[in-house]
Amino acid sequence: xxxxxxxxxxxxxxxxxxxxxxxxxxxxxxxxxxxxxxxxxxxxxxxxxxxxxxxxxxxxxxxxxxxxxxxxxxxxxxxxxxxxxxxxxxxxxxxxxxxxxxxxxxxxxxxxxxxxxxxxxxxxxxxxxxxxxxxxxxxxxxxxxxxxxxxxxxxxxxxxxxxxxxxxxxxxxxxxxxxxxxxxxxxxxxxxxxxxxxxxxxxxxxxxxxxxxxxxxxxxxxxxxxxxxxxxxxxxxxxxxxxxxxxxxxxxxxxxxxxxxxxxxxxxxxxxxxxxx
Amino acid sequence: xxxxxxxxxxxxxxxxxxxxxxxxxxxxxxxxxxxxxxxxxxxxxxxxxxxxxxxxxxxxxxxxxxxxxxxxxxxxxxxxxxxxxxxxxxxxxxxxxxxxxxxxxxxxxxxxxxxxxxxxxxxxxxxxxxxxxxxxxxxxxxxxxxxxxxxxxxxxxxxxxxxxxxxxxxxxxxxxxxxxxxxxxxxxxxxxxxxxxxxxxxxxxxxxxxxxxxxxxxxxxxxxxxxxxxxxxxxxxxxxxxxxxxxxxxxxxxxxxxxxxxxxxxxxxxxxxxxxxxxxxxxxxxxxxxxxxxxxxxxxxxxxxxxxxxxxxxxxxxxxxxxxxxxxxxxxxxxxxxxxxxxxxxxxxxxxxxxxxxxxxxxxxxxxxxxxxxxxxxxxxxxxxxxxxxxxxxxxxxxxxxxxxxxxxxxxxxxxxxxxxxxxxxxxxxxx
Numbered sequence: 241x242x243x244x245x246x247x248x249x250x251x252x253x254x255x256x257x258x259x260x261x262x263x264x265x266x267x268x269x270x271x272x273x274x275x276x277x278x279x280x281x282x283x284x285x286x287x288x289x290x291x292x293x294x295x296x297x298x299x300x301x302x303x304x305x306x307x308x309x310x311x312x313x314x315x316x317x318x319x320x321x322x323x324x325x326x327x328x329x330x331x332x333x334x335x336x337x338x339x340x341x342x343x344x345x346x347x348x349x350x351x352x353x354x355x356x357x358x359x360x361x362x363x364x365x366x367x368x369x370x371x372x373x374x375x376x377x378x379x380x381x382x383x384x385x386x387x388x389x390x391x392x393x394x395x396x397x398x399x400x401x402x403x404x405x406x407x408x409x410x411x412x413x414x415x416x417x418x419x420x421x422x423x424x425x426x427x428x429x430x431x432x433x434x435x436x437x438x439x440x441x442x443x444x445x446x447x448x449x450x451x452x453x454x455x456x457x458x459x460x461x462x463x464x465x466x467x468x469x470x471x472x473x474x475x476x477x478x479x480x481x482x483x484x485x486x487x488x489x490x491x492x493x494x495x496x497x498x499x500x501x502x503x504x505x506x507x508x509x510x511x512x513x514x515x516x517x
Numbered sequence: 518x519x520x521x522x523x524x525x526x527x528x529x530x531x532x533x534x535x536x537x538x539x540x541x542x543x544x545x546x547x548x549x550x551x552x553x554x555x556x557x558x559x560x561x562x563x564x565x566x567x568x569x570x571x572x573x574x575x576x577x578x579x580x581x582x583x584x585x586x587x588x589x590x591x592x593x594x595x596x597x598x599x600x601x602x603x604x605x606x607x608x609x610x611x612x613x614x615x616x617x618x619x620x621x622x623x624x625x626x627x628x629x630x631x632x633x634x635x636x637x638x639x640x641x642x643x644x645x646x647x648x649x650x651x652x653x654x655x656x657x658x659x660x661x662x663x664x665x666x667x668x669x670x671x672x673x674x675x676x677x678x679x680x681x682x683x684x685x686x687x688x689x690x691x692x693x694x695x696x697x698x699x700x701x702x703x704x705x706x707x708x709x710x711x712x713x714x715x716x717x718x719x720x721x722x723x724x725x726x727x728x729x730x731x732x733x734x735x736x737x738x739x740x741x742x743x744x745x746x747x748x749x750x751x752x753x754x755x756x757x758x759x760x761x762x763x764x765x766x767x768x769x770x771x772x773x774x775x776x777x778x779x780x781x782x783x784x785x786x787x788x789x790x791x792x793x794x795x796x797x798x799x800x801x802x803x804x805x806x807x808x809x810x811x812x813x814x815x816x817x818x819x820x821x822x823x824x825x826x827x828x829x830x831x832x833x834x835x836x837x838x839x840x841x842x843x844x845x846x847x848x849x850x851x852x853x854x855x856x857x858x859x860x861x862x863x864x865x866x867x868x869x870x871x872x873x874x875x876x877x878x879x880x881x882x883x884x885x886x887x888x889x890x891x892x893x894x895x896x897x898x899x900x901x902x903x904x905x906x907x908x909x910x911x912x913x914x915x916x917x918x919x920x921x922x923x924x925x926x927x928x929x930x931x932x933x934x935x936x937x938x939x940x941x942x943x944x945x946x947x948x949x
Contacts (some may be wrong), residue, residue: 278807281784303569359603366611375613454600455607471597474567475621475833478799479780 266492272485273297280481296482297490300472306487308461309468314494316378316464317446320385324393324442325435327386332397333427337406353391362455369456376458384456385446392445393438400434401427436502447495465491558843559590560850561615565598565833570866578859582850589846591617609633609838616841617851622656622665623831623906629664630742630909635837636662640848645855648873655902656830660741665834666851667872669864671797672828672896673725674889675700675817676804681707681792693895694821697759700793704769707792714769716791717760718782722923723915725795727905728829729756732822741907747944749937755822757926758933765929775927787812798896801889802868816889819896826899831906832872870897910948918943 243251267287272280276293300306335346365384366375374380404427412422450466457463463471469491472484566575572595579591594615596604602624608614609628618625618634628634641663646654649667657665675695682689685707690699704714719725727737735752738745764770771791774782779796780803786794787809804814819826835851837844853859857875864871864880870893871877877894884890905911922939925931931939 277803278809281780281787281803281807282809284788299569303572362603362607363610366607366613370611370613375611451600451603455604458594458613460595467597470599471567471595473597473599475565475598478567480567 269485269492270489272481273489274486275482277482293482296486299480299483300487300490303471303483305460305463306465306468306490309463309465310491310494312378312462313447313465313491316381316385317443319379319382320389320446321439321442323382323386324389325439328390328394328397328438329431329435332394333401333423335394335398336401347395350391350395358388358451362452365452366455375456376462378462381453381456381464384452385442385449388452389442389445393442396441397431397434397438400431400437403434404430440499440502443498444495557588557590558846559592560617560841560843560847561594562591562617562850563594563596563615563619565596565601565619566863566867567598568867571863574863574866578854578863582853586850589843589850591850612840614838614840616838616843616847618836618838619833620665620836621831621833622667624912625657625665625834625836626659626907627909627912628836629659629662633839634664635839635841635844635848636664637666637837637848637851638663640845640852641666642852645852645873648857648875650830650874650900652901653830653832653872656832656906657834658902659907665832665836666855667830667832667834668855668860669833669867669869670830670872670897670900671799671869672819672893672900673729673795674798674801674819674893674896675793675795676786676800676889677703677793677815677817678786678789678791679813679815680811681712681789685709685792689815690817692818693898694826695818696821697755700820701759701763701767701769704763704793705767708767708769711790713771713774713785713791714767714793715763716771716774716782716785716794718777718779718794718796719760719775719923719927720778720781721920722757722927723919724831726756726923727903727915727919728831729820729822731827731829731901731903732820732824732899734822734824736904738904738908738911741904742909743948745904745908745910745948747941749940752823754933754937757923757936761927761929764927776924786814793817798870798889798893799868801893805888816892818892819899826896827901828896828899829903829906830900831903833869870894870900910944913947914944918947 271287271289273296274292274294275289275296276291279290279293331346335343369375369380369384374383408426408430409422412426413419417425448466449464450470453464453467454470457467469484469487472480472487474480562579564572564575566572575593579593583590601620605614605618605620605628609631614633625634638661645666653667653670654663657663657667677689679689682703687703687706690703706714708714730737730753733752733755735750735755737749737753738747740746760770760775764772764775771782771785774785774791774794779800782791782794783796783800783803785791787807789812798816801816808814819828835854837847837851841847855873857871857873857879860871860873860876861879861883864876865883871880877897881890881894886894908914919940922931922936922943925939926936
């Protein structure tokens with residue numbers, strides 16, 4: 241059935257409006273990042289700056305060492321992403337496929353683990369990490385992020401596993417595939433969109449996390465981006481708005497690059513036609 | 518065989534754990550001199566200075582200390598204001614706090630009560646003691662012990678657009694103070710179509726109301742710690758009532774500004790939409806930099822109520838970690854940091870008011886009182902220790918009770934009696 245032209249135009253208009261709605265904050269951020277402090281303090285809020293002030297970028301990079309913080313964030317986020325995916329994949333498969341009391345316990349644990357506020361956990365966690373000399377280290381942060389992201393990642397991934405019909409695994413078994421071969425050649429490729437989605441979620445969770453990084457990291461050379469960006473917010477209500485906006489723009493770039501690389505693999509429809517019925 | 522392997526494994530784990538524990542406990546950086554009596558030590562100084570000029574000033578002070586005191590090296594650990602309370606809670610609980618801690622009077626009280634901050638009473642040099650007003654010392658004194666060296670302060674001041682005041686046929690107030698009646702009259706006189714008399718950013722009104730209430734003898738609290746009692750009477754209600762009257766009866770305060778931050782309210786002042794704005798004194802430095810060329814701004818004399826120009830002194834402070842292996846040397850550094858010359862350099866960079874009178878005089882003579890410094894220093898004369906600074910539940914009351922109820926009051930959702938009851942009952946609730 242063909243879509244009528246009027247409907248098609250309406251769809252495009254709605255899509256354009258949605259893109260503007262989503263893109264406007266980013267546009268505003270970029271605009272603020274090149275405005276002078278006097279222009280930022282003015283009442284008339286123009287999107288297009290009167291003049292381009294690149295000094296905010298220089299200040300952001302020089303004042304808080306944002307490049308170093310970005311590298312730290314990237315290391316922490318990528319490592320915790322890899323760990324979360326690697327650890328949650330087999331667990332998610334087991335959780336989705338093997339019904340039993342252990343599964344109920346596992347699911348309950350996942351849900352309960354989401355209930356505790358981090359402020360409740362931070363002091364015991366700090367003490368434990370201090371005992372093993374992992375306070376103020378990026379590796380300590382990776383362990384913490386992996387631990388705290390895992391439950392939700394597991395929950396997410398087991399949903400993707402459950403969506404793969406068991407028929408395809410049975411068909412592979414009938415064709416003579418071993419369990420490992422079935423997992424590697426059949427389940428893993430079908431699970432790829434779920435793995436990518438989980439990886440993205442883990443990456444973003446670590447990339448944006450502030451509180452653990454604030455408390456566990458002591459040395460400025462180990463600061464992650466959110467902590468470094470918060471340094472632009474001062475006492476007595478002072479905010480260095482221009483450099484903060486410039487820093488935020490710079491902080492968005494690595495995340496966008498990672499997303500653009502991963503999103504191509506986040507395509508649905510891989511299961512289409514895998515099972516007749 | 519299995520048992521032996523298990524035993525070897527357990528021993529290996531125990532050895533690794535012990536090794537990790539011994540590494541983990543070396544946090545003070547105290548070096549060879551644990552007692553602070555000799556040898557070289559390194560002190561960690563967690564600084565919250567955020568402005569580029571202030572960061573440079575702090576570095577200069579630390580460099581000059583390190584050059585003069587090779588046996589007591591100070592290392593700056595740069596931190597930010599956001600979330601620093603939680604960070605310190607964790608650091609103190611984990612016995613990993615730095616030796617010297619930069620923070621503010623209102624926030625160090627709980628740490629002092631829990632015994633985390635060293636008593637500096639006997640370590641403050643007589644010269645510094647006498648050069649800082651007693652009201653400021655009171656703000657850093659907990660249970661009779663000085664727990665912080667005061668460094669920088671701010672006051673709430675009124676900035677005016679000279680041209681708009683004169684265009685309304687009014688004279689720009691001069692002298693050493695301006696009464697609230699004068700302020701109200703000036704606001705009325707300068708209010709006209711498309712222009713308000715005042716733009717006042719009261720999005721987070723509690724600190725402003727608590728501080729300025731002292732000028733009307735509104736102290737809110739009596740007693741200290743958990744024994745404190747709250748009273749919300751005439752003195753406490755004087756300013757909120759005035760603001761509400763000006764916003765809704767006189768219509769001389771821009772009502773939108775009551776929902777804005779100080780910086781946001783500054784924008785309408787810059788745009789000539791308001792003749793006056795009430796701001797933190799540090800905004801004078803931003804005005805000098807950012808005010809459009811056509812805005813001829815001036816800082817007015819400090820506001821005076823029935824009790825004069827009193828305001829709460831809530832200074833930024835340098836405290837010493839009581840568990841530091843080098844309390845004496847850390848205290849020596851903190852007092853060096855607060856030396857008049859250092860304080861003047863730092864405060865000029867930060868656009869804040871020095872705690873010591875000598876440093877204030879230095880800035881005044883250096884700046885010639887320009888860019889609002891003359892009136893800012895005048896306003897500093899009324900700084901005094903406020904009872905709320907030593908109330909245990911103050912921070913919780915401020916965030917969960919006072920701020921939302923003041924916001925409701927300013928939005929005209931509750932009346933005077935409603936506000937008084939909410940503040941009083943709320944304190945009883947959080948102070949249980």
